Amino acid sequence: MAAAEPEAPFAYEGLDRIFHEKARLGIVSSLAAHADGLTFSELKGLCGLTDGNLSRHLLVLDEAGYVTIEKGYDGKRPQTRCRLSDDGRERFADYLSVLEQVLRRATRAAARTEDPTRPLRPRPA
Amino acid sequence: MAAAEPEAPFAYEGLDRIFHEKARLGIVSSLAAHADGLTFSELKGLCGLTDGNLSRHLLVLDEAGYVTIEKGYDGKRPQTRCRLSDDGRERFADYLSVLEQVLRRATRAAARTEDPTRPLRPRPA
Numbered sequence: 001m002a003a004a005e006p007e008a009p010f011a012y013e014g015l016d017r018i019f020h021e022k023a024r025l026g027i028v029s030s031l032a033a034h035a036d037g038l039t040f041s042e043l044k045g046l047c048g049l050t051d052g053n054l055s056r057h058l059l060v061l062d063e064a065g066y067v068t069i070e071k072g073y074d075g076k077r078p079q080t081r082c083r084l085s086d087d088g089r090e091r092f093a094d095y096l097s098v099l100e101q102v103l104r105r106a107t108r109a110a111a112r113t114e115d116p117t118r119p120l121r122p123r124p125a
Numbered sequence: 126m127a128a129a130e131p132e133a134p135f136a137y138e139g140l141d142r143i144f145h146e147k148a149r150l151g152i153v154s155s156l157a158a159h160a161d162g163l164t165f166s167e168l169k170g171l172c173g174l175t176d177g178n179l180s181r182h183l184l185v186l187d188e189a190g191y192v193t194i195e196k197g198y199d200g201k202r203p204q205t206r207c208r209l210s211d212d213g214r215e216r217f218a219d220y221l222s223v224l225e226q227v228l229r230r231a232t233r234a235a236a237r238t239e240d241p242t243r244p245l246r247p248r249p250a
Binding site for chain 2 (some may be wrong): 003007008009010011012013015017020022025026027028029032033035045046048049076080089092096099100102103105106107108109110123
C-alpha cells in the first residue's frame, strides 16, 4: 500500500523548478556525469544549446549554488569550466528521486484510463 | 549496449514543454486518471493551484489541443469540466516514455560521480 495521500496529491511540491526546466535538466545531468567538470563548449555540444541560452541557465544554477563556474585559460585561450557543487549534486539526487515518484504516479494515472473496468475515484456529490 | 548516442545527448528534444511544466504535469496526470473528466474545483484541489494559475495552465493545454473544457451547470451552479483529449492522452503517454529515458540517463549520470573509479568520458584535447 502507498503511504497516506497528501492534501494535493498532484501538486508535486518537491519537484525543484531549478532542475526541472528542460535545458537545465540536461546541463545538470551532463555535469553529474563529469566530476571534474566540463568546459562551456563541451556543455554547449552535449546539451545542444546556444551560447546565450547556456549562459542564462548557468547563471540560474550558479545563483542557486548548484554549480561553480571557473574562468581560466587553456594555453592562451580563455576557458570556462563548470562543475556541479556538492550541494547541487545532493539536491539533484533528491530531485531525481522525487521525479521518479512523479513519473510512477503519472504512469499509473495514464494506465487507469486505458482500463475502463477499473473503478475511478468517487467524485464528491 | 545502448543505441548510438544522438549528437547532443542531453538536449532532450522529445521532452514536450507543454507537459513538462510542473503545474501542467500535475493537471494532466490528474486528468489522465479520470476518463470522464474533473471539474475546475476538483482540479484545483488535486493540484493545489489557485484559480488564476489553473486557468492559465488550462488555457495552454487547451490551445495545444490536449484538453477539452466544457462549461455547463451542476443544478443552478455554473460548472467547468475538463477532460484530456484523445490526442492529449496519446501525446502524454509519449512524453512519459521520454521522461522515463531522461530519468534513467540522469540517474546513471548522477551515479557515475559517486563511483570515482569508474572511467569518465575522455575529454577532447
